[in-house]
Amino acid sequence: MKIEPRLYRGMRDILPADMLIREELLADVRETFRLWGFAPLATPAIEFRDILAGKYGESADRLIYNIEHKDGIALRYDLTVPLARVVAMNRNDLPTPFKRYQIQEVWRAERAQPRQGRFREFIQCDVDIVGTDSLIADAEVLALSIDLLGRLGFPGAITRINHRAVLRGLMEVCGFKPEEEMDVCRIIDKLDKIGEDGVREELAECGFAAENIDMLMKTILSGDGTGAMLDEVESKFHDNKRIAKGISDLKRVLNFAESFGVQPESVRFDLALSRGLDYYTGTIFESVVPELPHIGSLTGGGRYDELIGLFSKSPIPAVGITIGIDRIITALLDAGKVEHCKTPTRVLVTIFDESLAEKSIDLARKLRAEGVACEVHLEPVKLKKQFEYADAQGIPFVVILGEDEIAHGLYSLKDMRAGEQVELDFESLIRKVVD
């Protein structure tokens, strides 16, 4: 009996054409993380439920995949909480500050929407700095993420930045109660999507006082996202301690970020940015590509000074950012910025006929020794078929090794794109196929 082949919703196979792009981008990510001095870490896919539960906020908690098993376990929801656990368990073996990167899958029981880059299983690329409250660390992860977005094809990405203390202070001065903060933040975060009127409407529906809403909206919409906006907010609310502290933090972070190489126009101060994850305490950031509004954020992160304290006696400050490689790939494909190729093979060595197969296999071995990615055609079929295979796979070069070539001690090399064919000795062949 045949079993119907199918996939669990939100899961996907990544076929070679996409996997080749993915591996290349991941290699760039890894290289960049190392260039900035971060060390790799891996943690298990499965954690105890109580490690994960309650860290992400009420609504996100429902998105954790609990495993049907007696031990009370779940699939990791992000890489930050597992990092916090690792730090709490290995304090004596880790340096301070601890700079780690981690590239692994996470699982979220959301409604998958692939065209928007929403999956139930996806890879996060995290960099975090644990053990320092220095704002240079905030600036560093921010700068790294912007640098990486540029390398991966999105130099025009905009990173929005805000500060939890500024948000909290803003709620105070606008007359909201502390317990209302979450609801208000969730609504104003949608400003880009539903517009000013939409936000006002939703806030009014929740029963908030009209004058509070009015003051909040005026403030949020007041600036242009530049440093000047920071000054305005600062002078307007200088008697609120939280706002004063948050703004001063942000100013310093942005200053350091510029020293790290960040162009001012790629960062925008945005009072509407709140981020849902509960554990953030200080700076928060999130990046989008303006040309692709339907695709969600490409990166996101912030400072979480109290999370690790949940697992250990003393609190340990930390700041980090995650780069959503799946979203970036979705965005690159959507914007037509990458070309698919089906194989890493650069040269196909044809087999003229069965009796000459050894010659072709031997040539392939010599090409590999020179670092040329190549394959021999595995069946001694008509050359037409072998050329069709190369064409279908997008292999740029084909070598023919028949009786004539062997008689001359040369190889026929066809450049498939140009359609030109020449007879060459081995040295010239290598020169030609290595670009």
Next chain:
RNA sequence: GUGGGCAUAGCUCAGUUGGUUAGAGCACUGGAUUGUGGUUCCAGAUGUCGGGGGUUCGAAUCCCCUUGCCCACCCCA
């Protein structure tokens, strides 16, 4: 989890007020071309019409149920 839309060949889709053997383009296979791909020409294969039930002389078409997918919300990378 809530709301809306869709489901016909590998893919994109036609399919009239219910009417006989369900079609096209692309892709695929073979050949024209036994030492050469991408163009052209010729030939060929392909379907539980998402699944189950109902109405009917007759259902891809109408009704009910179900499953899957897509979109929006929620939340986020």
